Amino acid sequence: EGYQFLFKLLYTLYFLELQPESPFIVDLTNLPLAESIFVCDAWSDSNMPPRLQTFAQALKVSLRKHCPDIVSHVMGPPNSSFRVPNSVATIRGGINHRKTLQMVSNTIRCCVEKKIGENSGAAAERTFLLARSRICSNDVDTVAVRALLTSKNSPSPFFSYANICRDPLVLLKCPLSAWKCRSLRRIILSILNRALDANDHLVLKTSPTEDTAFELVAARNAIIVRCLLVATSGATSSLTENPTKEGARPLYCSMMMSTIRSLVVRQRGLTALLVRQGLPDIAVDWLVEFVPESINDASTLKSLLSERSSLTAAERLTAAGASLRVAIVHGSADNENAQALAYAALSVMVSSFFLVIGPVGVPVNCVLEDDGPDVTQLCRKAFFRMLAALQKVNGRNPGVRNECTIALQKIAGLCKGENVMGGVAGVVAARRKNLLKEIWDAVVKANNAMGCGAQI
Numbered sequence: 001e002g003y004q005f006l007f008k009l010l011y012t013l014y015f016l017e018l019q020p021e022s023p024f025i026v027d028l029t030n031l032p033l034a035e036s037i038f039v040c041d042a043w044s045d046s047n048m049p050p051r052l053q054t055f056a057q058a059l060k061v062s063l064r065k066h067c068p069d070i071v072s073h074v075m076g077p078p079n080s081s082f083r084v085p086n087s088v089a090t091i092r093g094g095i096n097h098r099k100t101l102q103m104v105s106n107t108i109r110c111c112v113e114k115k116i117g118e119n120s121g122a123a124a125e126r127t128f129l130l131a132r133s134r135i136c137s138n139d140v141d142t143v144a145v146r147a148l149l150t151s152k153n154s155p156s157p158f159f160s161y162a163n164i165c166r167d168p169l170v171l172l173k174c175p176l177s178a179w180k181c182r183s184l185r186r187i188i189l190s191i192l193n194r195a196l197d198a199n200d201h202l203v204l205k206t207s208p209t210e211d212t213a214f215e216l217v218a219a220r221n222a223i224i225v226r227c228l229l230v231a232t233s234g235a236t237s238s239l240t241e242n243p244t245k246e247g248a249r250p251l252y253c254s255m256m257m258s259t260i261r262s263l264v265v266r267q268r269g270l271t272a273l274l275v276r277q278g279l280p281d282i283a284v285d286w287l288v289e290f291v292p293e294s295i296n297d298a299s300t301l302k303s304l305l306s307e308r309s310s311l312t313a314a315e316r317l318t319a320a321g322a323s324l325r326v327a328i329v330h331g332s333a334d335n336e337n338a339q340a341l342a343y344a345a346l347s348v349m350v351s352s353f354f355l356v357i358g359p360v361g362v363p364v365n366c367v368l369e370d371d372g373p374d375v376t377q378l379c380r381k382a383f384f385r386m387l388a389a390l391q392k393v394n395g396r397n398p399g400v401r402n403e404c405t406i407a408l409q410k411i412a413g414l415c416k417g418e419n420v421m422g423g424v425a426g427v428v429a430a431r432r433k434n435l436l437k438e439i440w441d442a443v444v445k446a447n448n449a450m451g452c453g454a455q456i
Helices: 002-018 033-043 050-066 086-093 097-113 120-134 137-148 161-166 168-173 176-180 182-206 210-233 254-266 270-277 281-290 292-305 313-333 335-351 353-357 375-392 398-418 427-450
Strands: none
Touching (some): 002 033, 033 050, 097 137, 097 182, 120 137, 120 182, 137 168, 137 182, 161 182, 168 182, 168 210, 176 182, 182 210, 182 254, 210 254, 210 270, 210 281, 254 292, 270 292, 270 313, 281 292, 281 313, 292 313, 292 335, 313 335, 313 375, 335 353, 335 375, 335 398, 353 375, 353 398, 375 398, 375 427, 398 427
């Protein structure tokens, strides 16, 4: 098993080098790197077979390249002896309960306030994990949350572990600097996952009925998944150090994606709830691409699209766009439900055609909501996003592909009918023809990308 692990570790490092921004990379800090290095040192002996010597050298070079902040404490400079951080060495050497908790608090606070070097995050995480293995884990989690929520000019807030379990959402108040730091982010998520498990039992025990408990847990999970999706997808520029005009740089974190996927699996209908509440476009794309479990909520999404009274026209078309993406990307996992979901989403798309092109003979968009947003523009944006999504349809799911082909033919027919306008001329007619031409071009492009050869 030891040999297999080292070969898998080297494969993981090569994958990290080829795909550094993949959300599925392995967290190296959770692996026994020190023991692996000691084995590599033993294999580097001249008495060992040449293949093992070459393998050990390649593994050590990769470790130095990809995780120098961790390996430096084990390997150190060439020809140096083994070294460990002072805090970790102190805990290993044996220390009382109070000083251990104070050490955890100090390392986390120093990392948040950036008082020590770049390796502070890894040192804080090692101190946190080692303290949890030596003393009561509940006390360590409580001290860590207090340190994370402590600001520079205010005293440490008082939280007991019972308070954290009753309200796990308090962890979402951690400063942005903590979420940007990979090690601190893993500390937050590890505490959050344990607090969520405890909160499930507390809510079920204290709620008057099971339905009430289910609604409370669903609302809690929706808040957490929404916040994590916005953070990991880069939907807000405030979470990035170097925001660009193209948008914020995503936070590629395997542990964050694992938390999102586990909550989607545990909470049926969570995907539909998030779509109904509304998500930024980039967060929707991220959810569809990296959370394959979203197809499990196909029936709930289909029911959502059938609700005409609870959603506005723009919200319904936006929800249809997200549902269509789920059916296209993950339809192969459940062909029957995916085809039904695609049919429901495309039906909303076709029925919204006249909202997209706007009223006839009016020079401006006049369809407005009570609070002011332009319904025509909102529907137009969602409509073109759905047309762009149709370009990704492939032949792995013939049912979804057939539904998309029929919808494209209907939209093409509507474009042909609207091109013949009587009594409208001038700027209004020109703008309308330009929009119809854009829709027609998008339909033709999607039809050619699908490769179905349908006559439109």
